[in-house]
Structures are given as structure tokens and as C-alpha cells.
Amino acid sequence: MRLISYRLNGEMGVGTMVDESSAVALTKVAPDLPRTLKQILELDDGLERVRAAVDGRIADIALDDITLDPVIPDPHAIWALALNFQMHIQETSLTTSAEHPQIFLRTPASQVGHGQSMVCPRPKVAKTYDYEGELAVIIGRGGRYIDEADALDHVAGYACYNEGSVREFQNHNRQFGLGKNFENSGSFGPWMVTADEFGNPSSHTVTTRLNGVEKQHCGFDEMLFSVEQVIRYLSTGYSLRSGDVIVMGTPGALPPGPDYVPEAQDSDRILGRTHMKAGDVVEVEISGIGTLVNPIIASD
Amino acid sequence: MRLISYRLNGEMGVGTMVDESSAVALTKVAPDLPRTLKQILELDDGLERVRAAVDGRIADIALDDITLDPVIPDPHAIWALALNFQMHIQETSLTTSAEHPQIFLRTPASQVGHGQSMVCPRPKVAKTYDYEGELAVIIGRGGRYIDEADALDHVAGYACYNEGSVREFQNHNRQFGLGKNFENSGSFGPWMVTADEFGNPSSHTVTTRLNGVEKQHCGFDEMLFSVEQVIRYLSTGYSLRSGDVIVMGTPGALPPGPDYVPEAQDSDRILGRTHMKAGDVVEVEISGIGTLVNPIIASD
Numbered sequence: 319m320r321l322i323s324y325r326l327n328g329e330m331g332v333g334t335m336v337d338e339s340s341a342v343a344l345t346k347v348a349p350d351l352p353r354t355l356k357q358i359l360e361l362d363d364g365l366e367r368v369r370a371a372v373d374g375r376i377a378d379i380a381l382d383d384i385t386l387d388p389v390i391p392d393p394h395a396i397w398a399l400a401l402n403f404q405m406h407i408q409e410t411s412l413t414t415s416a417e418h419p420q421i422f423l424r425t426p427a428s429q430v431g432h433g434q435s436m437v438c439p440r441p442k443v444a445k446t447y448d449y450e451g452e453l454a455v456i457i458g459r460g461g462r463y464i465d466e467a468d469a470l471d472h473v474a475g476y477a478c479y480n481e482g483s484v485r486e487f488q489n490h491n492r493q494f495g496l497g498k499n500f501e502n503s504g505s506f507g508p509w510m511v512t513a514d515e516f517g518n519p520s521s522h523t524v525t526t527r528l529n530g531v532e533k534q535h536c537g538f539d540e541m542l543f544s545v546e547q548v549i550r551y552l553s554t555g556y557s558l559r560s561g562d563v564i565v566m567g568t569p570g571a572l573p574p575g576p577d578y579v580p581e582a583q584d585s586d587r588i589l590g591r592t593h594m595k596a597g598d599v600v601e602v603e604i605s606g607i608g609t610l611v612n613p614i615i616a617s618d
Numbered sequence: 619m620r621l622i623s624y625r626l627n628g629e630m631g632v633g634t635m636v637d638e639s640s641a642v643a644l645t646k647v648a649p650d651l652p653r654t655l656k657q658i659l660e661l662d663d664g665l666e667r668v669r670a671a672v673d674g675r676i677a678d679i680a681l682d683d684i685t686l687d688p689v690i691p692d693p694h695a696i697w698a699l700a701l702n703f704q705m706h707i708q709e710t711s712l713t714t715s716a717e718h719p720q721i722f723l724r725t726p727a728s729q730v731g732h733g734q735s736m737v738c739p740r741p742k743v744a745k746t747y748d749y750e751g752e753l754a755v756i757i758g759r760g761g762r763y764i765d766e767a768d769a770l771d772h773v774a775g776y777a778c779y780n781e782g783s784v785r786e787f788q789n790h791n792r793q794f795g796l797g798k799n800f801e802n803s804g805s806f807g808p809w810m811v812t813a814d815e816f817g818n819p820s821s822h823t824v825t826t827r828l829n830g831v832e833k834q835h836c837g838f839d840e841m842l843f844s845v846e847q848v849i850r851y852l853s854t855g856y857s858l859r860s861g862d863v864i865v866m867g868t869p870g871a872l873p874p875g876p877d878y879v880p881e882a883q884d885s886d887r888i889l890g891r892t893h894m895k896a897g898d899v900v901e902v903e904i905s906g907i908g909t910l911v912n913p914i915i916a917s918d
Contacts, residue, residue: 395725400793414791421795423723425695427856443854462801487855491714493700493793495721500855501762554743555787555800556727 319369320509320608321475323355323391323431324384330354330391333379334368335509338608340377341384347371355510356390356561359458359474365512386431388506389477390456390561396424397552398452398481398498402542402567409570409588419543419551424481424565428499432508435615436482438596439500443617446485447503447594450568451526451534451602453519454479455545456510457562462553469549472558475510476519478602478610479565480526482594505602505612506563516606519545524569527601528592531577536569543567619669620809620908621775623655623691623731624684630654630691633679634668635809638908640677641684647671655810656690656861659758659774665812686731688806689777690756690861696724697852698752698781698798702842702867709870709888719843719851724781724865728799732808735915736782738896739800743917746785747803747894750868751826751834751902753819754779755845756810757862762853769849772858775810776819778902778910779865780826782894805902805912806863816906819845824869827901828892831877836869 320335326343332355333341344351348371351358358364400422401407401414414420430436438447458474482504488497516522519538526534543551548564571590578590594600596616603609620635626643632655633641644651648671651658658664700722701707701714714720730736738747758774782804788797816822819838826834843851848864871890878890894900896916903909 394727395799397795400791412792418790419795420791420793422793423725423795423799425723425856427694427859439855484855490718491700491720492712493720493722495697495719495723496852496855499695499723501857503855552796555739555784555796555803556725557801559727 319365319512319515321355321368322509323387323389325387326379326384330387332358334372336377339382340380342372342375342377343379344368344371346378347375354392356392359560365458365474386433386507388426388429388431389454389510390563392426393561393563394559396426396429396563396565398422398424398565399543399548399567400494403536403540403569404542405536405570406568419548421552422494422498424504425499427501429504429506430502430612431506432610432612434505434612435502436480436505436600436612437500437502437617438594438614439484440617444484444486445593448483448485448591449526449528449533449594449600449602450481450483451524452479452481452568453524453538453566453604454506455564455566457558457560457564460557460559462557464549464553464558466546466550469546470513472549473513473545475512476516476607477507477510478604478607480505480600480602480610480612481565481568505610507610508608511607522605525603527603528594529598531575533572533590533592534569535572538566540569541566619665619812619815621655621668622809623687623689625687626679626684630687632658634672636677639682640680642672642675642677643679644668644671646678647675654692656692659860665758665774686733686807688726688729688731689754689810690863692726693861693863694859696726696729696863696865698722698724698865699843699848699867700794703836703840703869704842705836705870706868719848721852722794722798724804725799727801729804729806730802730912731806732910732912734805734912735802736780736805736900736912737800737802737917738894738914739784740917744784744786745893748783748785748891749826749828749833749894749900749902750781750783751824752779752781752868753824753838753866753904754806755864755866757858757860757864760857760859760862762857764849764853764858766846766850769846770813772849773813773845775812776816776907777807777810778904778907780805780900780902780910780912781865781868805910807910808908811907822905825903827903828894829898831875833872833890833892834869835872838866840869841866
């Protein structure tokens with residue numbers, strides 16, 4: 319089951335995808351369910367009630383007629399991992415602990431939904447605005463002190479995440495801070511695929527494309543810390559909540575192809591990486607989920 | 619004017635303090651105002667309407683009868699500064715940029731209100747749970763690209779913050795992550811003093827006490843980055859929102875007094891710092907605001 323969070327005529331709604339271009343609106347077939355996906359996930363039987371309500375229904379909304387929001391527009395926390403792939407550690411020359419994941423937070427305002435514009439900072443503010451294709455894990459049933467063996471039982475589903483980053487600000491100081499939190503700099507979608515359909519995260523791959531050119535491609539079996547390990551780690555200090563998002567880190571850049579032109583402003587000198595600019599289109603595709611597509615626009 | 623966020627019989631409310639032990643409930647004198655302080659701050663004339671509504675009213679709730687919540691229980695973002703006082707940089711031997719503030723985020727779940735219990739991690743999880751007395755800045759009117767000259771016009775008021783930190787987790791990796799986000803590890807209160815009454819932040823001082831013993835005492839004129847500078851910095855990337863919180867960093871530890879006993883578990887070797895344990899009482903007092911008091915309890 320693929321669930322979307324959307325707006326239609328200013329009203330928020332949740333729907334389930336029927337095919338690649340249309341969905342069933344829950345407001346019509348299940349008016350007694352809450353209006354946000356986070357609230358549905360807070361119910362013990364939320365996803366089961368959705369499944370029962372949409373069973374056999376035909377699509378009643380077209381994706382072209384609605385605005386897709388981030389899969390969870392209003393999570394309590396968006397936890398994100400830095401340096402969770404060996405190739406990304408090598409290309410950045412940064413160091414990270416082998417024992418504990420490296421964790422930072424993003425704010426809800428830093429993300430948009432599928433098809434919405436991601437915003438490139440003003441050139442006077444920053445010049446190195448980068449894609450990061452990643453797997454987003456969406457918590458269903460919350461909990462504290464979760465064992466690795468039980469961790470995946472707390473996952474409601476998965477989505478694509480473009481963990482857009484402003485490198486100059488990220489490098490301003492030791493904590494990433496604002497560099498990972500420019501307004502509308504990241505993207506989260508297009509939908510949540512439920513955990514039962516997605517299966518084992520490590521059997522899937524992520525591909526990032528900029529203007530159609532493949533820039534990242536990697537299997538999640540190369541993650542240094544697994545979804546289970548990160549859920550265990552976070553829950554030692556914090557009760558994970560329904561709708562919380564864990565973004566699992568990005569792989570390295572692919573080696574540049576024959577057409578690659580190094581950029582003058584590429585001060586971080588990562589071969590094969592291309593910064594995003596207004597007018598670009600960026601895609602993050604994950605096998606078993608689909609493709610998150612966003613145009614890049616200039617900051618006003 | 620001093621505003622509180624509270625709960626009474628499970629209902630959220632906002633009030634204004636009349637004296638040290640009683641308040642006027644806005645639900646009664648201004649039932650048309652929103653029920654949360656964040657929503658009141660979102661109104662252009664929210665604080666003026668509160669002021670008019672409570673003018674001349676006598677107290678109708680006693681602090682003893684209500685539960686004080688964090689001043690803003692549900693901010694969109696809690697931005698926090700690391701290493702914003704020279705004395706704290708020296709005692710930690712950490713480095714920080716002289717040009718840009720060092721910024722990280724806390725989640726709403728990491729904080730409690732005045733009088734509520736702050737939670738010490740299980741000893742098997744972590745042994746170094748520390749107070750950090752800090753100034754909390756509460757945004758009134760939001761905005762982007764705010765000049766330093768206009769920055770204080772965007773501040774609704776100020777409160778005390780105990781930026782409770784779990785050092786082992788903070789030191790797990792380069793990003794502070796979970797170490798600054800243990801559940802109920804920090805505190806925010808007791809109330810918001812409006813900016814007009816508080817005046818210039820740099821004319822005030824913070825004092826932290828553990829079990830009545832003074833552990834930190836410093837003037838905000840020693841902050842390396844001022845409130846104005848941090849508002850300008852954050853707003854280059856992000857539209858500050860009504861109710862957002864900026865926590866301005868903590869000074870160093872005071873030199874230990876004659877009764878000081880160094881702790882065996884004091885692995886970070888900061889002279890004069892004492893870790894918090896269940897049964898302790900911690901206070902953060904800021905001149906012009908008041909004192910935020912919290913008992914420490916053991917994690918269940």
C-alpha cells in the first residue's frame with residue numbers, strides 16, 4: 319500500500335495510490351479516520367483500517383489535481399544520519415565513529431513534497447547546494463528501549479528523501495545546524511510504501527539523478543548502521559513517536575562520466591558531484607518505492 | 619508581563635502571572651484568544667490583546683493547582699548554540715568558529731516545564747548528565763533575512779532554559795544528536811517575560827545552582843554571538859516562526875568551593891562541574907526573569 323499526504327483546495331488529506339497517477343481519498347471512503355498520516359499511524363489499527371476502507375475502491379483523485387506534501391508534513395522529529403556509507407566518508411575525508419551513528423536533526427520546514435520546488439539559496443548566501451539521495455524510515459508504533467530484533471516492527475513504511483544540504487553553512491562550524499535546515503531545501507516522498515511491501519531495506523538500492531544524469535547509485539546493504547541499529551540507538555534516549563522520520567544517510571558520488579565538467583565553485587572537490595542550481599530537476603529513486611522528483615528554483 | 623503555558627484538569631491554557639504564586643487564566647478573561655502561546659504570538663496583536671484583557675484583573679489560578687508546561691510546548695524549532703562563552707570553550711578544550719555560531723537542534727520532547735521532573739538516564743545508559751543554564755529567546759513576529767538592527771523587534775520575550783545534556787552521547791560522534799535530546803532532559807520556564815520588560819539581554823546574568831550550591835554565574839555580555847547576530851544568521855536560511863526558541867549557550871563552571879568533591883565518573887574532567895543524579899534539585903536563575911526549578915528523577 320502506498321500512502322500520500324496531500325492538499326486539495328487548501329484541505330489536507332491522506333490517500334492511497336491506485337496506479338501511478340491516481341489515488342483514493344480517505345476523506346470519502348473513511349471519513350472517521352484522522353486527516354493526517356501521523357494521526358493515522360498513532361492508532362494501533364490505523365493502517366489496517368485504511369486497507370479495509372480502500373479495498374476494491376476505484377481512484378477518485380488524480381495526482382495532477384492535488385499538491386503532494388511531505389509524506390509526514392508535521393513529524394515530531396526528523397532524525398538524520400551523517401556518514402553512513404564508506405564511500406561518502408572517503409570522498410568527504412571526514413571521520414566518524416565506528417561504534418555509534420552520527421545523528422543530527424532537520425526541521426519540518428526544511429522539506430517539501432514530491433513535485434514541489436526545492437529552493438536554491440541566493441548566490442550571495444551560498445553556492446554549494448547539494449542533493450543527497452536517502453532512504454526515509456517512518457515510525458509506526460512508537461517506543462523506548464527497542465531491541466534490534468523488534469526494531470522493524472516499529473516501522474510503518476519507507477519513502478525517498480532528498481536530504482538537500484547547503485555545504486558552506488554545514489561547514490561553518492562543528493555542528494551542521496543551519497546547513498541541513500535551509501527552508502524547503504530537502505524533499506520527502508512521493509509516498510510511503512508500507513513495510514510489508516517494501517521488505518528488507520538492505521535488499522534495495524537508491525539512485526539520484528540531476529537533469530537525467532545519474533549521480534549516485536548504491537545498495538542499502540552498504541549502510542554502516544542498519545535501520546534496526548539506529549532505532550535501537552535512538553530509543554535508548556528518546557521514545558520514538560508515530561510519524562517520526564529517520565533518514566539513513568547518503569552514499570558517495572558516482573565517478574564522473576565523459577561529459578562531466580568540474581565546477582569552479584566546487585570548493586569541496588568531490589569528483590562527480592554537481593551542485594544544484596535553479597532550473598535543474600533532481601530525482602531520488604528507490605527500488606520498491608518509486609521516484610521523488612523536484613524542480614530547483616531560486617530563492618526569492 | 620509574564621506569560622505561562624499550563625495544564626489544568628488536562629486542558630491547556632495560557633495565563634499571566636500576577637505575583638509569584640498566582641495568575642490570571644486567559645481562557646476566562648479572553649476566551650476569543652487561541653489556547654496556546656505559540657498561536658497567540660502568531661497574531662500581530664496577540665500580546666497587546668492579552669495585555670488589555672488582563673489589565674486590572676485579579677488572579678484566578680494558583681500555581682500550586684496547575685502544571686506548568688515548557689513556555690512554548692510545541693515550537694516548530696528549538697535552535698541551540700554550542701560554545702558561545704569563552705570560559706566554556708576553554709574548559710571543554712573544544713574549538714569553534716569565531717565567524718559563525720555553532721548551531722544544533724533540540725526536539726520538544728527533550729524539555730519539560732518549571733517544577734516538572736527532569737529525567738536522569740539509567741546508569742547503564744549514561745553517567746554524565748549535566749545542567750547548562752542558558753537564556754531562551756522566544757520569537758514573536760517571524761521573518762527571513764532579518765538585519766541585526768531589526769532583530770530584537772522579532773523577539774516576543776525571554777525565559778530560562780536548562781539545556782540538560784548527556785555527555786557520553788554528545789561525545790559519541792561529531793554531531794551532538796541524541797546527547798542533546800534525551801527525553802525530558804532539559805527544562806524551559808518558568809514563564810516568558812516580555813521583551814519590553816526584560817530590556818537588553820547583555821545587561822542580565824544567569825546563575826545555575828545544584829542542590830543550592832552555585833555552579834555557574836555569568837553575565838550575558840560575555841556571549842560571543844549576540845541575540846541579534848544569531849537571529850540574523852538563522853534567518854539567512856530559514857524563516858523564523860512565531861514561538862521558535864533560540865537557546866543562547868551556557869557559560870563555564872565556577873571554580874569549585876572548599877566543599878567540592880571531584881567525582882569518580884567525571885571523565886570530562888571539568889573542575890567544578892557536578893553531574894546531576896536522581897534526588898538532586900537544579901535551578902537556573904536569570905536576572906529580570908526569575909528561577910526555573912526542577913527536581914531530577916531516575917529514568918524508569
